[in-house]
Amino acid sequence: MGLKYGMIGGGKDAFIGGVHRKAIALDSTAELVAGAFSSNPEKALASGKELGVKRNYPTWEAMLEGELALPEDERIDFVVIVTPNHMHYPTAKAFAEAGFNVVSDKPLVHTSEQAEDLVRIVKEKGVVFGVTYNYTGYPMxxxxxxxxxxxDLGKIRKVIVEYNQGWLATRLEETGAKQADWRTDPKRSGIAGAMGDIGSHAENLMSTITGLHISHIxxxxxxxxxGRQLDDDGNVLLKFDNSGKGVLIASQIEIGMENDLRIRVFGEKGTLVWHQEDPNYLEFHKLGEPMQILKRGNDYLCDAAKKATRIPSGHPEAFLEAFANIYRGVAEAIEARKAGQPLTEFEFPTVEDGTIGVRFIEKVVESSQSDQKWTEF
Amino acid sequence: MGLKYGMIGGGKDAFIGGVHRKAIALDSTAELVAGAFSSNPEKALASGKELGVKRNYPTWEAMLEGELALPEDERIDFVVIVTPNHMHYPTAKAFAEAGFNVVSDKPLVHTSEQAEDLVRIVKEKGVVFGVTYNYTGYPMxxxxxxxxxxxDLGKIRKVIVEYNQGWLATRLEETGAKQADWRTDPKRSGIAGAMGDIGSHAENLMSTITGLHISHIxxxxxxxxxGRQLDDDGNVLLKFDNSGKGVLIASQIEIGMENDLRIRVFGEKGTLVWHQEDPNYLEFHKLGEPMQILKRGNDYLCDAAKKATRIPSGHPEAFLEAFANIYRGVAEAIEARKAGQPLTEFEFPTVEDGTIGVRFIEKVVESSQSDQKWTEF
Amino acid sequence: MGLKYGMIGGGKDAFIGGVHRKAIALDSTAELVAGAFSSNPEKALASGKELGVKRNYPTWEAMLEGELALPEDERIDFVVIVTPNHMHYPTAKAFAEAGFNVVSDKPLVHTSEQAEDLVRIVKEKGVVFGVTYNYTGYPMxxxxxxxxxxxDLGKIRKVIVEYNQGWLATRLEETGAKQADWRTDPKRSGIAGAMGDIGSHAENLMSTITGLHISHIxxxxxxxxxGRQLDDDGNVLLKFDNSGKGVLIASQIEIGMENDLRIRVFGEKGTLVWHQEDPNYLEFHKLGEPMQILKRGNDYLCDAAKKATRIPSGHPEAFLEAFANIYRGVAEAIEARKAGQPLTEFEFPTVEDGTIGVRFIEKVVESSQSDQKWTEF
Amino acid sequence: MGLKYGMIGGGKDAFIGGVHRKAIALDSTAELVAGAFSSNPEKALASGKELGVKRNYPTWEAMLEGELALPEDERIDFVVIVTPNHMHYPTAKAFAEAGFNVVSDKPLVHTSEQAEDLVRIVKEKGVVFGVTYNYTGYPMxxxxxxxxxxxDLGKIRKVIVEYNQGWLATRLEETGAKQADWRTDPKRSGIAGAMGDIGSHAENLMSTITGLHISHIxxxxxxxxxGRQLDDDGNVLLKFDNSGKGVLIASQIEIGMENDLRIRVFGEKGTLVWHQEDPNYLEFHKLGEPMQILKRGNDYLCDAAKKATRIPSGHPEAFLEAFANIYRGVAEAIEARKAGQPLTEFEFPTVEDGTIGVRFIEKVVESSQSDQKWTEF
Known part of the structure; x- marks a missing residue:
């Protein structure tokens, strides 16, 4: 598409930076031309060199300055923020305020105030701002x-959404495992552990599919x-503003569970079941009829599902393609903005979705510390 | 085995009475010789005639009297109570007090007081008393x-147990469906609907497998x-007295879910997953090792699992065999009692297990009506 | 129902005799009143005593004589033959000729001549004759x-039917395992091993579901x-007389496969897939539509499937219930014969089905020894 | 890696060309710099323009000439051939003879003579030559x-490999569907239809996993x-040179089957089962032990499986990643050749593997037309 992007974080040893790069490369959505790949300038430069990036910056501040110094059409079209959580806010804020489009990893920021600040800036500056709740990119x-x-389901009565993992069942953060290290450190991860890291994905998946709003928690x-400083397991009861009910489970101590994000949506007319580890299928139970299994890549699917598909049914697509679909949506919005015809509907999680995610984390922690049964959302 | 039994309830139109009879017949565990098959004397006698029962009584009171009038060795060895819930207590009490062994359907009775009364009587009279939490009869x-x-799992950290059904997603009780009718009527069903009917099964399955005790709910x-008078859906957070946590879900409005009882037990060393609709398998996840699927009927299983199996692996066993295993355990205890050597360990759910189930229902309802987060169990 | 039956074979150490008895007991289809439970008279009598059978015979010849000596209404209504294969013919012949209804285990007999002899006798005497290809008893x-x-499938184009087992992957017959011993001995098992024991089940399942006739093999x-004397693995290509094609696989050396009988039927309009180890489900693929999974016990099923079901959907039924359904069909035919209104359609595998099974075994062995590609069936 | 490649075929309307490009882009394995994207020069140029390729040629001959005219270090490092089958041979031959490394889609060519010719050229010229039997790229x-x-399995006794599809169950080639059109045309597809298109994948998968050689077919x-000109279904019995047996099934008329490539390998000590539509898992059945499910991305896997993995377990990888793994292997070999240290072992299907595939197609067709049971391979 001819878009150019820069990246903050995601250098050596990082996991998610590479995922973002592969997802963008898959569809040749954009070219990586700039980066500040670590909070450690030396590591940053070394990583950028390894990646063969043209404009390799020691710090994100240098990158912001450097890009702004370029003629407008040579600058990056968007910046991808894949740092530990505590760095999302300052970087996103700075780049958005400077007029850059932004893609930030989730959770968006540490506090609702920060999130609302970003919402305001995005509105003022008219930039495109995506948050990589990547699981909503799956066609199904x-x-x-x-x-x-x-x-098809009628009014939604109940949702059960779970994100089960087991990789933190032991004290992995003591073994030098970088991913475990920062995720269990409140300074970098925020006030929640498992709930922030994966519970927020579960919330977003639920909100995206059902359109429901949580009223109480x-x-x-x-x-x-x-010895761990943050939660590694959480169970949440939910009330929705349509009077529906929900259960949200997130855990990182369930041995053998790998990346077991799954959702069941129960309505007055039918039920949907989806499972991230088997993402090409969607169970549909209609009152009084045989269960159906809908499969990716078939003609009977809706346009949005077809558009998010690259290869024929039976040739499985998976995590990276879903991630790439988020970037496709972002790129589409950026192209529209460049063309002076900004979109009003977005096929990616927005800064507003990210804000709900931040509030979810705050409210979960607040409720967990409360003796009162229900905390207003 | 030469045992004889009588049945209260379970006549025409009933579902569970036939299940009990088939389960007993499967192993020729006992012979049905007496019955009072309905609260309506005419229906009772008609049902008994159809079943070809020798001693056909119009009422359970008549049956009690009639059996007591017989020489001791001609009397029934045990009575099976398969009435709607409200009749469990008076019938169980009367027969147990008269020295008969009893098998009662679940939930045991309506109140903890009634339950404790039965516990007392059972102890005083030395009778065998089983409660058909039948799912614990499965070999796996x-x-x-x-x-x-x-x-194998180390200390248990977390349990997720669910009993998902969808058959009451519409107001079936208005259509003349007998099973739906009494189950949604507080007079006959008790203070809880779905939670009493199936939530209590979930509780018992969890308690049986893990040995944990609930401390808070x-x-x-x-x-x-x-228009329905009782709950048709419920979600429960649990604390165990070993400081573990739990989630218990029971619903009868989840369209397409049939009899989806499932449990996941997470320990410090591994995880077990079992699913009632696929009952011959047990998933075992051991930290750092490939997932295993243990299958019924294999040499590598424990003695209790082998003893509960009739046919070779791959020849699936199911609901009725599990039910029959409960009766095998009961019969074993009755034979031991007859032989003057009463057992101290039982391979079936006892009146004490039934009492916990009754308390569970009471506490769930109490908690649901409370603004306080945690209700002591 | 008040029927009475006798059994030949099926004493101590036998596997399948107990299965037949449990299957009959499950529905109280008939009462076991007579038996000659072993070819060894002492074992026969000991087994009969243990089973508490009223008329306990040392040999099947004594049983035939003894039953014939009784008043007609006291005799057994049918005899169940569960001996090793080589005894099927003499016993079935003798009892059928004497006017008794017969249920024989499969394969029916050793040769087509014997099979046709039985067909003739059955026709002449008007007796009911069932063959326990039990898998056709499953509702799905x-x-x-x-x-x-x-x-629903249009013209059938192709069938893939498999019966995969692994229990004979080692030389189990040398270890004293009775089931392995006679099944690998041509004198008792017949000219085929795996193909006779389980390949014939696969053939019958295919023929029953599709109604197709094999033309070439x-x-x-x-x-x-x-060191084994008979085949323990076989793969067969098939031509049907409707110009369809087939593949039939039967093996007993596939480690880890337990009782993995499965069938896929491909037609011009759709596909059906069924798996014996997961018997409550039936996959249906309709051209251009989402895959369906039909589940036992639901209203949308056909009458024959509903009639073969005892308990609600989600409460799994399995092997024994399927077996019991064969006996239900047999009992229905016997009752009709007793009432002087013999049935013309049978809901169980008949002596004619058994005859096709015998021919299948003969032709498979003949073809396997031939250099010619196709052997006429 | 800094490699450059060109592509022959794979323009507009093509399916597999885009897959190759995405697979290469995913890891930034190489950059697409040249192409002759269609046999129709106008379409070729239009496609190249759309793809933004630098050196856009109207024909493959022009591309060969054009690339050779460049300084050696500016030329493409390899050419990717994704034309219909009939064009594989002339293009591969021409480029290999000119010293270019080649990646060709499968089946390699139309005849064994052509295949052996390519083997000879590859040896003479020392070029790297990969054939995209892409399914062997899956980590599991x-x-x-x-x-x-x-x-782990001991001596292999039996293999069942299947490739089930249903997309050609109707006469799709009459509807203007390009993929169906050329695949059912013997001039472009070769002497076999389903067997050439997907049966050859099944053969390669089997050969790759087991290392067995077919002796008879x-x-x-x-x-x-x-009205269709080529086979759309085929069933094959196999003998291996280790005296093992096999069954190979390939079909494109099995409605509802999407891309159902699956393999079961049975050895004297255990069994492996893998399924392409669920590619992150591998079933392992060890004699007398619980079944295991091995999952991609775990530490207990072998180095080759780990090296072929990009993201953590539970984050599913799929078709494109497997395809990309083939290209990783090819790139590794090309880099080694460039460095003057050509590899002796290849982590991709070679021209020799492709030659076996061509012979497989020839022998299947020969055997199918023969009255003799076994055709030597």
Whole structure:
């Protein structure tokens, strides 16, 4: 498409930076031309060199300055922020204020105030701002969303959404594992552990598919692994503003569970079931009829699901393609903005979605510390 | 085995009475010789005639009297109570007090007081008293219980147990469906709907496998179907006295879910997953090792699992065999009692297990009505 | 129902005799009143005593004589033959000729001549004669048969049927395992090993569901375990008389496969997939539509499937219930014969089905020894 | 890596060209700098323009000439051939003879003579030559291969490999569907239809995992869809040179089957099962032990499986990543050749593997037309 992007964070040893780069490369959505790949300038430069990036900056501040110094059409079209969580806010704020489009990893920022600040800046500056709640990029998630929207399920009564992992069942952060290290450190990760890292994905998946808004929350967070500073397990009861109910489970101590994000949506007319580890399928249970399994890549799917698909049914697509779909949506919005015809509907999670995610984390922690059953959302 | 039994309830139109009879017949565990098959004397006699029962009584009172009038060795060895819930207590009490062994359907009775009364009587009279929490009869449930007991999972951290059904997603009780009718009527069903009917099964399955005791409970019950008098959905957070946590979900409005009882037990060393609709398998996840699927009927299983199996692996066993295993355990205890050597360990749910189930229902309802987060169990 | 039956074979150490008895007991279809439970008279009598049978005979000849000596209404209504294969013919012949209804285990007999002899006798004497190809008793197999019959699949193009087992992957017959011993001995088992024991089940399942007739066959039988006298693995290409094609696989050396009987039927309009180890489900793929999974016990199923079901959907039924359904069909036919209104359609595998099974075994062996590709069936 | 490649075929309307490009882009394995994207020069140029390729040629001959005219270090490092089958040979031959490394789609060529000619040229010129039997790029296929190699299964007794599709169940080629059109045309597709298109994938998967060589073959090909010129279904019995047996099934008329490539490998000590539509898992059945499911991305896997993995377990990888792994292997070999240290072992299917595939197609067709049971391979 001819777009250019820069990256903050995501250097050597990082996991998610490479995922973003591959997802963008998959469709040749944009070219990586600039980067400040670490908070450590030496590491940053070394990583950029290894990646063969043209404009290799020691710090994100240098990158901001450097890009602004370029003629407008040579600058990056968007910046991708894949740092530990605590760096999302300052970087996103600075680049958005300077008029750059931004893609930030989730959770968006540490506090609702920061999030609302970003919402304000995005509105003022008219920039495109995406948050990589990547699981909503799966075609069958978009099919599910469409089926709810068009009423196939009737009014939604109940949602069970779970994100089960087991990789933190032992004190991995003591072994030098970088991913475990910062995720269990409140300074970098924020006030929540498992709930911030993956519970927020579960919330976003639920909100995206159902369109429901949480009205009340009752949370119980636990730290099972001794010495750990943040929750590694949480179970949450939910009330929605349509009077529906929900259960949200997120854990990183469930041995053998790998990346077991799954959702069940129960309506008055039918039920949908989707599972991230088996993402090409969507179960549909219609009252009184045989269960159906809808499969990616088939003609009977909705347009949004078809558009998010690259290869024929039976040739499985997976995590990276879903991630790439988020970037496709972002690129589409950026192209529209460049063309002076900004979009009003976005096929990617926005700064507003990210703000709900931040509030979710705050409210879960607040509720978990409360003796009161229900905390208003 | 030469045992004889009588049945209260379970006549025409009933579902569960036939299940009990088939389960007993499967192993020729006992012969049905007496019955009072309905609260309506005419229906009772008609049902008994159809079943070809020798001693056909119009009422359970007549049956009690009639059996007591017989020489001791001609009397029934045990009575099976398969009435709607409200009749469990008076019938169980009367027969147990008269020295008869009893098998009662679950939930045991309506109140903890009634339950404790039965516990007292059972102890005084020395009768055998089983409660048909039938799901604990599955061989792979017994395998799971053994694996927890022998420490394969280490200390249990978390349990997720669910009983998902959808058959009451509409107001079936208005259509003349007998099963729906009494289950949604507080007079006959008790203070809880879905939670009493199936939530209590979930509780018992969890308690049986893990041996954990609930210390606190936080419940949210809902009635989704308009006009219904009892809950048809409930979600519960749990604390265990070993400081573990739990989630218990029971619903009868989840369209397409049939009899989806499932449990996940997460320990410090591994995880077990079992699913009632696929009951011959047990998933075992051991830290750092490939996932295993243990299958019924294999040499590598524990004795209790092997003993509960009739046919070779791959020849699936199911619901009725599990039910029959409960009766095998009961019969074993009755034979031991007859032989003057009463057992001290029982391979079936006892009146004490039933009492916990009754308290569970009471506490769930209490918690659901409370603004306080945690209700002591 | 008040029927009485006797059993030949099926004493101590036997596997399948107990299965037959449990299957009959499950529905109280008939009462076991007579038996000659072993070819060894002492074992026979000991087994009969243990089973508490009233008329306990040392030999099947004594049983035939003894039963004939009784008043007609006291005699057994049918005899169940569960001996090793070589005894099927003499016993079935003798009892059928004497006017008794017969249920024989499969394969029916050793040769087509014997089979045709039985067909003739059955016709002459008007007796009911069932062969326990038990897998056709599963409700979802009957659903599949109905869907083919009513044209849901259009013309059948191809069938893949497999019966995969692994229990004979080592030379189990040398270890004293009775089931392995006679099944690998040509004198008792017949000319085929795996193909006779389980390949014939696969043939019957295919014929029952599809109604197709095999016209040509191309077989490759192998004995993998050194020293074994009969095939333990076989793969067969098939031509049907409707110009369809087929593949039939039967093996007992596939480690880890337990009782993995499965069938896929491909028609011009759709596809059916069924798996014995997961028997409550039937996959249906309709051209251009989402895959469906039909589940036992639901209203949308055909009458034959509903009639073969005892308990609600989600409460799994399995092997024994399917077996019991065969006996239900037999009992229905016997009752009709007793009432002087013999049936013309049978809901169980008949002596004619058994005859096709015998021919299948003969032709598979013949083809396997031939250099010619196709052997006429 | 700084490699450059050109592409022949794969323009507008093509399916597989885009897959190759995405697979190469995913890891930034090489940059697309040249192309002759269609046999129609106008389409070729239009496609190249759309793709933004630097050196856009109207024909492959022009591309060969053009590239050779460049200084050696500016030329493409390899050419990717993704034309219909009939163009594989002339293009591959021309480029290989000119010293270019080649990646060709499968089946390699139309005849064994052509294939052997390519083998000769590759040897003479020392070029790297890969054939995109892409399914061998899956990490769990490499795990399976390693487990066979290191003896986890013992001697292989039997293999069942299937490639089930349904997309040609109707006469799609008459509807203007380009993929169906050329695949059913013997001039472009070759002497086999389904067997050439997907049966050859099944053969390669089997050969790759097991290392076995086919010694004899017995095939039955069918054309089910009236008017179609090539087989759309085939079933093959196999003998291996280790005295093992096999069954290979390939079909494109099995409605509902999407891209259902699956393999079961049975050895004297264990069994492996893998399924392309669920590619992150590998079933392992060890004699007498619980079944295991090995999952991609875990530490317990072999090096080859780990090296073929990009993201953590539970974050599913799929078709494109497997494809990309083939290109990683090719790139590694090209880099080694450039460095003057050509590899002796290849982590991709070679021209020799492609030659076996061509012979497989020839022999299947020969056997299918023969009355003799076994055709020598």
């Amino acid at each position: 998630v978009r099919q599910a969303r469409e089926m709810v929207r068009r009423g 009752c949370a119980d967070l636990t730290t099972f692994v001794e | 449930v017994r395998q799971a219980r053994e694996m927890v007991r022998r420490g 936080c419940a949210d019950l809902t009635t989704f179907v308009e | 197999v009957r659903q599949a048969r109905e869907m083919v019959r009513r044209g 191309c077989a490759d039988l192998t004995t993998f375990v050194e | 296929v490499r795990q399976a291969r390693e487990m066979v190699r290191r003896g 017995c095939a039955d090909l069918t054309t089910f869809v009236e």
